[in-house]
Amino acid sequence: MLKDHVTQQQHMASCSVGRRLVACLLNVSEARRKELVETVARAALYNNKAGVRREGTTVLNIFNDHDYNRSVITIVASIDSIREAVLSACEEACGLIDMGAHMGVHPRMGAVDLIPIYPLGEEVGVEDCAKEARAVAEGLTERVQGTSAFLFGWADSPLQRGLAQRRREMGWFKKTPQLQAIRPDMGPQPHHPLGLTGVGASPYVMNCNVTIDTQDMAIARSIAAALRGSTPGGLPGVQVLALPHGGAVEIACNVESVEGGPPGGTERWPCFSIGGRPYCHVPASLITTRVAELAGGRGVGVKGTALVGFTPHECRRLAEIALAQGIAEFWKERGEVRM
Structure with missing residues (x-):
């Protein structure tokens, strides 16, 4: 049995090298109509015109958040196939979501709010993902009339401005963004119902949300500020928002992969190579521990932690399994799949 398992793992690894896998964590501004979000996910998997499945493409996960009214769809394909899969999903989303009618506590500017593309191994470079991200932004603004986009990360050549900086420049963090004041990188002046989409590439960014047992936003914002990588003593690569969530507050973290090893080399952090x-x-465990320490010092407890999708290692491993077993709608069958 062990030999069979090793052989299967070697086969999946060999297949993944040939596929040159990348992931897109597509953020769409809808979660309360789950059937709509699944329709968007399936558009990445099936060629609607021909009615056939796109080979070598899988949707690993759909993360819906009712309060945020936002979903994250994890699409994995080869670098050569990701563009069409993502553009098809975006076209579907833009036809179904009206930003003029959107309600949710999470900041957002577009029906398709974010299109990040990440390499899933040595076989693909971040520069390759950046090229595809720029092509996706161009394709979106050409294929869906009225869409506009800004670029971030490696796709924002030559400046390579990060997502947080680009969002600040676009006014994404404001409660009521002024679309008429925005100058997009591609497409026309942003307007409803489609809004503005961020498109970019970088090493993998993980999303980790920790819920604290309070409704006091002042406490939550102080915890978020202490956690940020830009704060002395904060966690490297971590960007944080404090948002009302389910009668409590969620410390929502974007966890960027940073080049090199852990600071000081004393802590064991998950590592990979590009x-x-x-x-x-x-690691999510360290984020949870740090939030618990910061919250506990203010007399507040932690209610729980949620990963939006997967870690980089999990994403690649599950993609290898899904593609080796020919599973397109992996998010539906994950619990029944032989790992």
Whole structure:
């Protein structure tokens, strides 16, 4: 049995090398109509005109958040196939979501709010993902009339401005963004019902949300500020928002993969390599521990932690399984799949 398992793992690894896998964590501004979100996910998997499945493409996960009214769809394909899969999903989303009628506590500017593309191994470089991200942004603005986009990360050449900086520049963090004041990188002046989409590429960004047992936003914002990587003593690569959520507050973290090893080399962080360069990311367990310490010092407890999707290692491993077993709608069958 062990030999069979090892052989299967070797076969999946060999298949993944040939596929040159990348992931897109597509963020759409809808979660309360789950059937709509699944329709968007299936558009990435099936060629609607021909009615056939796109080979070598899988949707690993759909994360819906009712309060945010936002979903994250994890699409994995080869670097050569990701563009059409993502554009098809975006076209479907833009035809179904009206930003003029959107309600939710999470900041957002577009029906398709975010299109990040990440390499899932040594076989693909971030520069390859950046090229595809720019092509996706161009394709979106050409194929869906009225869409506009800004670029971030490696796709934002030559400046390579990060997502947080680009969002600040676009006014994404404001309660009521002024679309008429925005100058997009591609497409026309943003307007409802489609809004503005961020498109970019970088090493993998994990999403980790920790819920604290309070409704006091002042406490939550102080915890978020202390946690940020830009704060002295904060966690490297971590960007944080404090948002009302389910009668409590969620400390919502974007966890960027940072080049090199953990600071000081004393903590064991998950690591991987892209183009021969080492990257690592803060583990969710450390984020939870740090939030618990910061909240406990203010007399507040922690209610729980949720990963939006997967860690980089999990994403690649599950993609290898899904593609080796020919499972397109993996999010539906994951609990029944032989790992």
